[in-house]
Amino acid sequence: xxxxxxxxxxxxxxxxxxxxxxxxxxxxxxxxxxxxxxxxxxxxxxxxxxxxxxxxxxxxxxxxxxxxxxxxxxxxxxxxxx
Amino acid sequence: xxxxxxxxxxxxxxxxxxxxxxxxxxxxxxxxxxxxxxxxxxxxxxxxxxxxxxxxxxxxxxxxxxxxxxxxxxxxxxxxxxxxxxxxxxxxxxxxxxxxxxxxxxxxxxxxxxxxxxxxxxxxxxxxxxxxxxxxxxxxxxxxxx
Numbered sequence: 001x002x003x004x005x006x007x008x009x010x011x012x013x014x015x016x017x018x019x020x021x022x023x024x025x026x027x028x029x030x031x032x033x034x035x036x037x038x039x040x041x042x043x044x045x046x047x048x049x050x051x052x053x054x055x056x057x058x059x060x061x062x063x064x065x066x067x068x069x070x071x072x073x074x075x076x077x078x079x080x081x082x
Numbered sequence: 083x084x085x086x087x088x089x090x091x092x093x094x095x096x097x098x099x100x101x102x103x104x105x106x107x108x109x110x111x112x113x114x115x116x117x118x119x120x121x122x123x124x125x126x127x128x129x130x131x132x133x134x135x136x137x138x139x140x141x142x143x144x145x146x147x148x149x150x151x152x153x154x155x156x157x158x159x160x161x162x163x164x165x166x167x168x169x170x171x172x173x174x175x176x177x178x179x180x181x182x183x184x185x186x187x188x189x190x191x192x193x194x195x196x197x198x199x200x201x202x203x204x205x206x207x208x209x210x211x212x213x214x215x216x217x218x219x220x221x222x223x224x225x226x227x228x
Contacts (some may be wrong), residue, residue, distance in 0.1 A: 060199070
């Protein structure tokens with residue numbers, strides 16, 4: 001089980017801020033494919049992953065990164081702080 | 083080094099008073115205040131979402147990098163989240179160094195990195211509804227100079 005968090009418009013499109021996901025995905029990209037296959041709202045949120053960023057256990061990462069030992073995955077658009 | 087992420091307002095004057103002063107090794111203090119701007123004249127409010135936990139860690143890492151790179155005597159970063167109206171202070175940074183070149187450079191570095199590496203997302207509310215602020219290519223380009 002892995003905690004998956006969504007922020008900003010990704011959260012709005014999917015309709016929840018976080019959920020527990022039972023997955024065997026080896027990488028972030030595989031997890032994204034599993035989520036997209038679930039329901040249209042996921043497919044809409046992940047339609048263009050080049051517009052998204054991912055953090056693994058609260059560190060910025062890549063979609064190609066492995067999920068070994070990762071407890072928390074977060075998806076969000078590019079950040080707009082400052 | 084101090085990092086604060088908070089919904090409530092902060093007192094810029096009080097934060098600046100005394101920052102970096104009183105020692106013998108600081109010759110320059112730079113402070114920066116970010117304020118909510120209304121470019122179109124229609125902004126009712128802005129809401130800033132963040133990623134509790136990661137936000138504090140990401141800012142602390144950015145501040146620590148600035149501290150070591152410019153040998154800063156002190157660094158302060160305060161960033162707000164939640165609802166803000168035009169004219170309100172969003173965030174501030176302060177840097178204290180031996181010389182002004184380091185203090186200015188470190189403050190600019192902090193600003194550039196906070197814009198696109200700290201997990202905040204701005205949403206603007208106006209008469210036509212709400213819209214997420216899109217990141218600019220310039221923001222990413224700004225990181226390359228460091």
